[in-house]
Amino acid sequence: MSDVSVSSLEAGVHEPASRRSLNHLLRPRSIAIVGASPTPGSLGEGVLANLEHARFGGDLYLVNPKRTEIRGKVCVPSIDLLPKNIDCAVLAIPRAVVAEALAACGRRGVRAAIIFSAGFAETGPQGLADQEQLAGIAQQNDMIVEGPNCLGMVNGVDGIPLTFVLTPWVRLQARNGVAVLSQSGALAAVLGVSLRNHGLGISFSISTGNEAVTGVEDYLEYLIEDEHTNTVAMVVELFRHPRRFLELARRARERGKHIVLLHPGRSTAARASAATHTGAIAGDYEVMRTTVAHEGVTVVETLEELIDVCQLAVFCPSLPRGGAAVLTESGAFKALTLDFCESIGLPLPPVSAGTAEQLRSILPDFVSPANPLDLTAQALVDPTLYGRTLRALLEDPQYGSLVFAIILTDKRTSALKLPAILDGLRSVRPAKPVVFAAMDEGAQFSPVYVEELRALGVPFFPSPERALRALARVTQAAGEKAAQRCAADQHNLPLRLPSGVLPEYKSKEVLAAAGIPVPAGAMAHTLDQARQIALQLGYPVVLKAQSRQLSHKSDAGGVVLNLADSNELTAAWHQLHENIAARMPGLVIDGILVERMGRKGTELIVGARNDCEWGPVLLLGFGGVFAEALKDVRLLPANLCLDAIVNELYQLKSAALLRGFRGAPRADVRAVAEIARRLGDLMNSAPAIREIDINPVVVYPVGEGAVALDALIVTES
Numbered sequence: 001m002s003d004v005s006v007s008s009l010e011a012g013v014h015e016p017a018s019r020r021s022l023n024h025l026l027r028p029r030s031i032a033i034v035g036a037s038p039t040p041g042s043l044g045e046g047v048l049a050n051l052e053h054a055r056f057g058g059d060l061y062l063v064n065p066k067r068t069e070i071r072g073k074v075c076v077p078s079i080d081l082l083p084k085n086i087d088c089a090v091l092a093i094p095r096a097v098v099a100e101a102l103a104a105c106g107r108r109g110v111r112a113a114i115i116f117s118a119g120f121a122e123t124g125p126q127g128l129a130d131q132e133q134l135a136g137i138a139q140q141n142d143m144i145v146e147g148p149n150c151l152g153m154v155n156g157v158d159g160i161p162l163t164f165v166l167t168p169w170v171r172l173q174a175r176n177g178v179a180v181l182s183q184s185g186a187l188a189a190v191l192g193v194s195l196r197n198h199g200l201g202i203s204f205s206i207s208t209g210n211e212a213v214t215g216v217e218d219y220l221e222y223l224i225e226d227e228h229t230n231t232v233a234m235v236v237e238l239f240r241h242p243r244r245f246l247e248l249a250r251r252a253r254e255r256g257k258h259i260v261l262l263h264p265g266r267s268t269a270a271r272a273s274a275a276t277h278t279g280a281i282a283g284d285y286e287v288m289r290t291t292v293a294h295e296g297v298t299v300v301e302t303l304e305e306l307i308d309v310c311q312l313a314v315f316c317p318s319l320p321r322g323g324a325a326v327l328t329e330s331g332a333f334k335a336l337t338l339d340f341c342e343s344i345g346l347p348l349p350p351v352s353a354g355t356a357e358q359l360r361s362i363l364p365d366f367v368s369p370a371n372p373l374d375l376t377a378q379a380l381v382d383p384t385l386y387g388r389t390l391r392a393l394l395e396d397p398q399y400g401s402l403v404f405a406i407i408l409t410d411k412r413t414s415a416l417k418l419p420a421i422l423d424g425l426r427s428v429r430p431a432k433p434v435v436f437a438a439m440d441e442g443a444q445f446s447p448v449y450v451e452e453l454r455a456l457g458v459p460f461f462p463s464p465e466r467a468l469r470a471l472a473r474v475t476q477a478a479g480e481k482a483a484q485r486c487a488a489d490q491h492n493l494p495l496r497l498p499s500g501v502l503p504e505y506k507s508k509e510v511l512a513a514a515g516i517p518v519p520a521g522a523m524a525h526t527l528d529q530a531r532q533i534a535l536q537l538g539y540p541v542v543l544k545a546q547s548r549q550l551s552h553k554s555d556a557g558g559v560v561l562n563l564a565d566s567n568e569l570t571a572a573w574h575q576l577h578e579n580i581a582a583r584m585p586g587l588v589i590d591g592i593l594v595e596r597m598g599r600k601g602t603e604l605i606v607g608a609r610n611d612c613e614w615g616p617v618l619l620l621g622f623g624g625v626f627a628e629a630l631k632d633v634r635l636l637p638a639n640l641c642l643d644a645i646v647n648e649l650y651q652l653k654s655a656a657l658l659r660g661f662r663g664a665p666r667a668d669v670r671a672v673a674e675i676a677r678r679l680g681d682l683m684n685s686a687p688a689i690r691e692i693d694i695n696p697v698v699v700y701p702v703g704e705g706a707v708a709l710d711a712l713i714v715t716e717s
Contacts, residue, residue, distance in 0.1 A: 016244070017144055017218040019225060025112035025144045025214075026204060026222065027158055028087035029058040032110070034079060034101055035092035036062035038070050043092035043116055046164030047152070054159040054169045061086065079104035088112040090152065090162055095119040098148065099133050106141030113138075114162055115147035121210050122149060131212050138213045150209025151185030154192065156202045157228045163207075165189050170196065172228060177203030178310050179223045181216055182235035185209060187303070191233060194307050199454050200314055203228040217244045220259075224252045231258040231313040233306055237265060242288070242613040246295050253296030258313040260298045262306045263288060284611070290635040291614040298477040308470035311459035316433035320401035321478045323347035324471055325393040326372035326464075327386070328405040329379065333439065333464070334372040337405070340465060346472035348372065355396040362388045372405075380416060387424020394430050401433040401471055405464040408438050414445035422449070425456050435471070437464040497688055500717050503546045504553070505593045507711040511694070514682045516675050517707045521595030527573050531566055533594040540564050540597040543572050545580055546590045551712060556583045562597050598709055602657055602667050603696035606676050606708075608638060608683045610690055616683035618676050620645070622654050623696040638680035645673035658699075665701035672699050672706045690714045 031051070037044035044064070048071065051060060061082055062075040069075050076082065079089070079101060089110045091101050095117040105113055120131035131148065138145045146153060152163035156172040178200050182188035185207035192205050203226060206219050216236055223229045232252070239245050252259050265285060289299050298313075300306045312319065324346055326337055341348050351359065351369045359369035362385065364378055373393070379385045386404075393402055404421060408414040425434065436453050441462045450460045461467035497510065508518040520537055523546065524530035534541045545558030553559045557579025560572035573592070580587055603623040610616045618640075621633030634648045649658065649669050660666040675697060683689060691714045699706040 016221070017214050019222055021111065021142075021144050022214070022218065022222045024087040025114070025146060026153060026155055026206075028112065028160065028162075030061070030083075030086045030088070031056070031058060031160075031162070032061040032063060032079075032082055032086050032089040033092060034063040034089055034105075036064050036067070036070050036075060037092075038067075043164040044090075046166060047090050047092055047162060050161035050163060050167050050169075053167075054161050056160060058160075059083075059086075079108060082108050082110075085109040085111065088114065088162065090114045090116075092116055092164065095148075099130065099137065102134055102137045102143075102145070106137055106143060110141075110143065112144040113146070114150070114152045115145060115209075115212075116150065116152065116164060117147075118149040120148045120212070131210060135212045143213070145213035146206070147209040148212060149185075151188060151207040153207065154202065154205040156204065163189075163205075167192070168196070170201070172201040172203055176230035176314050177201040177228050178314060179203045179226070179229045179232045180205040181208070181219050181223065181232055182206070183208050183211070183216065183237050184235050187235045190303065191235070191306070194303070195233070195310060198307060198311055199450070199460075200310060211240065215240050217241045217248060220245070220248050220252075224248060224255060224257055229257065231260060231310050233310050234259060234261045235306075236261065236263055239288075239613070242291075243615065246291060246614070249292060249295035249297050258298065258319070259296065260300060260306055260309045260313065261292060262300050262303065286635050287609065287611045287614050287617050290617050291611075291637060293477060294637045296477070298473055300473055304466065305469060305473060308461065308466050309473050311461070312433065312435070312470055312474050315454055315457050315459040316435075317431060317457050318433060319478060320433045320471055320475050322400035322475065323349040323398055324468070324475070325396070325399040325402045326405055326468075327375065327389060327393065327402060328372050328439070328464075329375050329377065329407050330439070331374050331376075333405065334370070334374045337372050337464070337468070341468060341472070344469055344472040345476060346468055347475075349398045352396055352398060355392055358392045358395075359389065362392060371399075379420070380413075383416060383420030384424075386417070386421045387427055390424050390430070390434070391428045394428065394432050394434075399432070400475065401435070402430070403464065403467050403471070404434070404436045405439055405467075406436065408440055408443035408445050411444045411446070414443065414449065418445065418449040422452055422456070425453075425458060433471075434458050435461060435467045437461040437467040439464060497686060497713075497715050499688075499715050501548045501551060502713040502715065503548050503550065503590060504544060504711055505546050505590070507692075507713040508708070510682070510713055511708055511711055515678050516694075517705065518711070519595040519598055519707060519709060521593055523591045524594050525591045527570065530569060530573060530592060530594050534563070534566070534569055537594065537596040541569065542595050542597050543569070543576055544593040544595070545576055546593050547587060548590075549587055550580075550584070550589070556580050556587075558589075598698055598707060599700075601698040601700045601706075603698055604672060604706075605633070605693070605695040606672065606679060606697045607694060608679050608689070608692040610683055610687060616680070618645075618680055618683075620649055620672075620676060621652060622657070638683045640677070640680070642670065642673050642677055645676050646670055649673060667699045668702045668705055669699070671704075672697060675706055675708065686715075688716045690716060 033044055033047050035044040039045055062070055064075050065077040067075040089105045098117050121128040154161045159171055161167045178195055180188050180191045188205055188207040208216055223232050293299055298309055348371050351371050356369040436458050453460050505523055512518050522533045524533055540562050543560045560576055563569045563572050605621050605623045607619040616638035618636050618638050619633055632653045636648050658667040658669050693712045694708045696709050697706055698709050
């Protein structure tokens, strides 16, 4: 059975499923296995074995034309002989007879079906047509369908494993389970094993497959309302309804539910426009990540991170915010941690003066108060140091979480350390997240200690790097959610826009109407007009050829800068026309834009893209080589308030240039942020705009503002 493909995901079009209808699939009281079999290893045998092992207490019906009984259970030869209105039918049958079987289920009033068989939309046009036939049958009969090309589902709340993958059965006892929601059946199975190995209970595991009828958004809506689900771990290759997913993510955040997303496809070539830098930089994955993260979704890059972030979400009493404190026993590891956390973006604030004084009263003289705090081997001599330093660090408001990175070595050593750490945790009862990481993976110790840590809300990690990386992901996600809550009211801008690529002068007219500052200037169609405009503006001036076919004017010799007087303007006028005639023969220009020459400042790029699936996003960064070669840019939603945008600008890698580098004056960052905010207003007011590229925006010292020197707008044709 193959994993889900992009073509298969694009196939389905369906109405959102209701919670009541999904109950027939996810919490069925009556089940039919079509293709039931006693043969070990067969799909039908696997489903039956799982249900027997889980002691399913509902009505179970078996269908096999060659059997009258299987394992002592009655077996009928045809779907037409089943009782009416069974909740769910599992179709463990060959692809060739799936459509016929689904239609028969429809005639018997079956409310939901699971289709294991592959070979549909993922295989090409004929497979797509066959899958659309399945969707039509389901819709005609008001039937929920999971798949095709899926591994089924596991309900850990009621004990209903409807999958052929043999599943060790552990009923979910608590109300803080993880739900697995994956388009890939293989990864759903892998996650189930891995999450259970880390002590996490699974409420539901759903493999959506090709999504002929019901998709990830339908299941997510159900899981958000499920009282047993704390966190949803998602593996999604393609969202068919991105705007609905964003709304559901917002709803999950409001209900205190966590969504952790692994989205393969980051390296796929983006649908980028060649007309703007913004379109080339803001690819599909980046746009997706930005929009979902600001709605509260934690985006991870590996299965390992997905599992680790789920640990934090389930075990910790609250998710971490701000910087972390690290408590360890190795000076070398202390240095490694500082390097590692800088690379992953996890702040490790230095110990404050008050906390340092408190730690000095606790620690021996040869242990210096610091973060990370190296206890050396002294804790073996005085194990109470773990609890006392834990309390001091957690009382410091600048630390949002704490990591124990502890050397366990062997059973004897761990038996000295872990009870003292557990006693400290019981004494402090931390409200902030505390995680435990074993420094030496493979060290022998009793698993009872891990269970006791988890019972106290402390997840256990096999390495400090995994713990720190997970904290970084969650901390960054918390910052993005806080920025979204700072979202500003949008201002509607009534605008009528021409279609296609707008040349610079038209683009600047739109920007000026939106309140974005542009240089003083005017269009000239003759040399005399250009001279008159230059006199009115005052020299020096710049000449720029204007045409919608001339997106990159400099490449065609269509820009001449810093013209000091009328003689230089005249020569430049002729030279500019000769350049264009030589490099782009036959190009008809609209005219020449004459503008006052701008003074030097720090050059940035401010852009926007209206993604057809995820909506508008803004792009901020340093212009030129910084944006394209160094990728020193930030993507953000188009509805953030001024303070949130300022904060994003200061997250740029080269932000030191804005703060006054080597004696230079500080840049007027708020003026740039105001341009970006107004650009966001423009994007939200004019959905016909595809992309806007303002490159460069020149920012001057604080109080002197910023100006859009060049601009290009692309609208729907």
